[in-house]
Amino acid sequence: MAKIVVVTSGKGGVGKTTTSASFATGLAMRGHKTVVIDFDVGLRNLDLIMNCERRVVYDLINVIKEEATLKQALIKDKRCDNLFILPASQTRDKDTLTMEGVQRVLNELAHDFDMIVCDSPAGIERGALMALYFADEAIVVTNPEVSSVRDSDRILGILQSKSLRAETGEEPIKEHLLLTRYDPTRVSTGQMLSVEDVQEILAIPLLGVIPESKTVLHASNEGVPVIWNAESAAGAAYSDAVARFLGEQIEHRFITEKKGFFKRMFGGGSK
Amino acid sequence: MRFLDYFRSKNKGTASIAKERLQIIVAHERSDTSKPADYIGQLQQDIVEVIRKYVNIAQEDVIVSLDRSDSCSVLELNVTLPDHYQPREQKSA
Numbered sequence: 402m403a404k405i406v407v408v409t410s411g412k413g414g415v416g417k418t419t420t421s422a423s424f425a426t427g428l429a430m431r432g433h434k435t436v437v438i439d440f441d442v443g444l445r446n447l448d449l450i451m452n453c454e455r456r457v458v459y460d461l462i463n464v465i466k467e468e469a470t471l472k473q474a475l476i477k478d479k480r481c482d483n484l485f486i487l488p489a490s491q492t493r494d495k496d497t498l499t500m501e502g503v504q505r506v507l508n509e510l511a512h513d514f515d516m517i518v519c520d521s522p523a524g525i526e527r528g529a530l531m532a533l534y535f536a537d538e539a540i541v542v543t544n545p546e547v548s549s550v551r552d553s554d555r556i557l558g559i560l561q562s563k564s565l566r567a568e569t570g571e572e573p574i575k576e577h578l579l580l581t582r583y584d585p586t587r588v589s590t591g592q593m594l595s596v597e598d599v600q601e602i603l604a605i606p607l608l609g610v611i612p613e614s615k616t617v618l619h620a621s622n623e624g625v626p627v628i629w630n631a632e633s634a635a636g637a638a639y640s641d642a643v644a645r646f647l648g649e650q651i652e653h654r655f656i657t658e659k660k661g662f663f664k665r666m667f668g669g670g671s672k
Numbered sequence: 673m674r675f676l677d678y679f680r681s682k683n684k685g686t687a688s689i690a691k692e693r694l695q696i697i698v699a700h701e702r703s704d705t706s707k708p709a710d711y712i713g714q715l716q717q718d719i720v721e722v723i724r725k726y727v728n729i730a731q732e733d734v735i736v737s738l739d740r741s742d743s744c745s746v747l748e749l750n751v752t753l754p755d756h757y758q759p760r761e762q763k764s765a
Contacts, residue, residue, distance in 0.1 A: 587688070
């Protein structure tokens, strides 16, 4: 049975699409047949991040409205054999995203795939609710910043009350915290919320910490998910997060700053 | 090793303020009683009705405000009573 994973956050611009692209790629690299679905109807961007924007013919809405088959709409990733992308519609109204339609598409995908990654739009409206409704697990992408943490808390409330699992009284959605754009130097000087601070407030298990990194922008510029850049801290952090998601025990990295000689002598903060 | 921390401490970061503010707002938003907007309008209306049984005041003579802090919420009512006592002309049923 396929596992449905929603990548969500409430707030926009925290790294949901970046995470969806790298996470789905990471799962596929490890041999899981994976599809990543863009739920941001009207403002699709996953196709750009995954460098398939020129190959989009049909989209999720076409499939829901039965104007195209799933097979026609799925785009095969060029770098990874196990990976497929289902883009969102750029022109249609998001109200066409019906619950029955989404359920039918997910059921059909579940026959062929091991992992279904749903890239949620920002906000708590229809697209976001549909992206999380059928989820088995949720990756809550959060920046160490007040508005993002507050919105993540709201989304956790919605996962616990408005999802299929919540409504049918099944085992609740498994929640994972992914802290992105983390800057250990600013944390050590008390300018930025620490991993512990955010964990204390949201009280969900930590899947990973993605450090603030220039390679993330380079990756989206080129349309190559940052996880392919294994040398970069962000890429390595995503690989670790995927491994942890699959059950491996890996110690967290990139949480403390790299100290030079001078800083070590004269103090660059604690931890 | 970190003897310079003494000088740095003056320049305390803002992360602790952020954490404190978040803990308060998140705790409030998690509880069901945290939706003041839902009832404050009705509350103001009812208070005006009650006071009008005794004196003539206008809707805008009652100001309701809410301040949420760490462990409690303060609902503040400010009623401006007329300078001169004006009994109601007719008694309401």
